Amino acid sequence: MEWKLFADLAEIAGDRVIAVDAEPGDTVGDALDALLAERPALGDRVLDADGEVADHINVLRNGRSVHHDEGLDATLESGDELALFPPVSGG
Numbered sequence: 001m002e003w004k005l006f007a008d009l010a011e012i013a014g015d016r017v018i019a020v021d022a023e024p025g026d027t028v029g030d031a032l033d034a035l036l037a038e039r040p041a042l043g044d045r046v047l048d049a050d051g052e053v054a055d056h057i058n059v060l061r062n063g064r065s066v067h068h069d070e071g072l073d074a075t076l077e078s079g080d081e082l083a084l085f086p087p088v089s090g091g
Helices: 008-013 028-038 040-046
Strands: 002-005 017-019 058-061 082-085
Touching (some): 028 082
């Protein structure tokens, strides 16, 4: 699986696309754990003090927030696209 990272998350990780050791049948949470193991510097930006995904970080699966489905427990399927978005502001 691959994660697409946006804004400062890509800068912290050193790349916009990161391949991780996750496959169909794993969960979004498993894929996120693999991403954070691969790029530990992201942990401080993505996780809160309790080790949970910070409220301001958007975790997307196929362009849809995982909060609308099963959350991090959603099972990955072949071809899924995963993305992390930090808060974005502009004017």
